[in-house]
Amino acid sequence: MNTLHHWGEAARINAFKGTPQEVLAMCEAQLRDGARMPLTEDDRDTIEAENERMAGDALRVLGVAYSIQGREEESNNGNGLTWLGLIGMADPIRDRVKESIAAFHKAGLETVMITGDQSPTAYAVGQELNLSNGKPLEILDSSHLNQTDPSVIKALSKQVHVFARVSPSHKLQIVQALQTSGKVVAMTGDGINDGPALKAADIGVAMGRTGTDVAREVADVVLEGDDLETLIIAVRDGRTIYENIRKALHYLLATNFSEILVMFVAAAFGLGYPLNAIQLLWINLLSDIFPGLALALEEPDPDVLNKPPRDPYEPIVRSEDFGRIAFEGGAISAASLAAYGYGIARYGMGPQAGTIAFQSLTIGQILHAFSCRSENRSLFTSQKMPPNNYLNLAVFGSLGLQALAQLVPGLRSLLGIAQITALDAAVIGGAAVAPLLINELTKPSAPGEGDET
């Protein structure tokens, strides 16, 4: 970049600054101790070595030069300049950025740095931040990315950690290259010229404090404190919300399936209808609402930031989940039907047997919420889930309501429930707890979990 300034009566001074090598290439003399002297090859070598040394210390280095010209002359485009020297500016890495980068790597997020700095500066910063996660640091140095074949950039973008000497207009190209290679791209930025790339990125992240209005407007996320750590929290919460939706969905599908199965099997074998319409409504009211909602409020799994991100094309309920859901629902149904069978054997078909089935099924479903807290961790694995008081409240509250239904005569007659004996209660208890134990014991452990000791 160059600017023109008045210089005495008849002349103007043309001041240049820029990448040291480029400015140096335009110079043919140097100013040393106030005198203009020729710039020899040795001098150029010394200047380059000094630039490499400064850049190696993670300094941002600029070369400065000037030329004097007549007042009326057009600004020359930089021939025969006089070299003045190098300026090294420290742009210290902000606190805790290094830790944030490490946290990103742990969470399976790759980090890429796009910078206008020259390679040695970028290398020093990249090493400091451990951008390559212990692997060789790959830097693409290009000031003319637009002249490179897009398919080449796409292939390279998969492994590059740092894009150096990149002009802001190429950021969009890099983001698009990463996207076409199948990645989901989040980009942080603050400048006006980051706008297009922030908009193109799947998640544009603008800095709230230092960011320009343009950047803030096009971004999907604005970091209020300009702190990368916030992103980690956002990732954790985002993943948790998604996981919790899956848990709730899993619970709802499994429990509702168990109801259908109980009604269907009983009818198919000519065993009447174990539950009446109002009981079914009651079950849905009790089991679906409170435990389902509480599962959506689970605390983040302790491992949530140690896992790679999910495949964005994966459906929220995977095909293997359906198998598991059917199994769990089947276990609950089987236990309830067994209890119903006991009721028929003892009391014959009628409200008494139906009550036993109704109680087994409802309590079994409510208890199933505990199983749905984790796909991989059961009640028996050593690593416990963080407590979820909402769930405890929902489960015990629902169980309380269920007890009321049995004990309050008005409710009992509304629901068409008969009174039960102590033996009946024991059978109901067994039929409600058995599926929980079966489901917990058959739960698949997480991939690789077996390796840990």
Next chain:
Amino acid sequence: VKKDFVHTSESVTEGHPDKLCDQISDAIVDRFLEHDFRARIIAECAVSTSVVFIAARFASRAKVDFPNVARKVIRKIGYVDHEFNFKTCSILTSLKDMTPDQDTLFDEDRLTDDDLERIAPTDQVTIFGFACNQSPTLIPVPIWLAHKLARRVSQMRLDNVLAYLAPDGTTQVGVEYKDRKPYRIHSMTINCSQKDREFPDMRVLRDDIRQAVIDAVFKDEPVKPDDQTRIFINPGGPLKMGGPSVHSGMTGRKMAIDTYGNYSRNSGSALSGKDPLRIDRVAAYAARYAAKNVVAAGLAEECEVQLSYSIGIARPVSIQIETKGTGRIPDEEITLLVKKNFDFRLGGIIKQFNLRRLPSVSQGGFYRKLAAYGQFGRTDMQLPWEQSDKSDLLKSG
């Protein structure tokens, strides 16, 4: 031993992509050694279309701007306003900073002979060195001529005599031998690229190359092309541009050009891009030094020195000399003389040739210049392994 045969050797100009990569690799070695003679560096390079890949592992206190080193090499070679050029090419560096091995942080100039004995290679290799009395610098005549032609093609471009030429070119010379002596030029191929596909006409180009290159090169050669010599100049038609935008290149793919044009054996490992602590690089220089002195002393007309190293043993575990029946004394006696007069220990080679300090004392780099037009039998560089200073010792031996 075969006596009558044709042998073809190839050379390329400095703008050939493979050689471009060798020069970038060695320019990086130069840059490290200039600032830190104890630097360890392995630099490999590949180039394709407009992307240069540099993979390097290094242990040094010197900081090197890899892309800048590469861009300077590319500019110097002459890729300035081409599709592939020093300004607009993208450079991908894959860099691994290593911690230096304490054993390599010695200064050979301050070591005693006993200390040198303790510096051992970390590779197991067999290395060859060769010399023969077919050319002024004692390298085989096919590679001698191929280099001479390639250099001349480049010179014509740089001197603007044939300003239409682009930096990429190859030359091949087939020499017919009778009784193991160069007898005539059997065939010759010169491929040179031009900046503009339409200019000049193929006929003009062929005439120019014949006069300015072939005639000039063979002016003072004892064996000249005759009427029967098959000469091909751009047999595939005009080559527009050439260089990395047309074909890709890699470090270490031109081993025969770096050595003896396949006339003798050569080790499969690359010479360029390695610091002098790599035995597979420097032993090739020591073996050549010994072979050249044997021939210069008149002990044989051709001589191949074979050195085998093992990990952890400073001296070669085997030294073999093969003269193909041209020796004046038995090969075993030559072997004894060589063993007595030459130092083949890793530390000894580095010390006697000053290999780790040459880049800082040579103007414009040392290894980069070495990387084009062969590492042996050069007339334009004062190479320590090309001296015949031990021939008198061998003669009197």
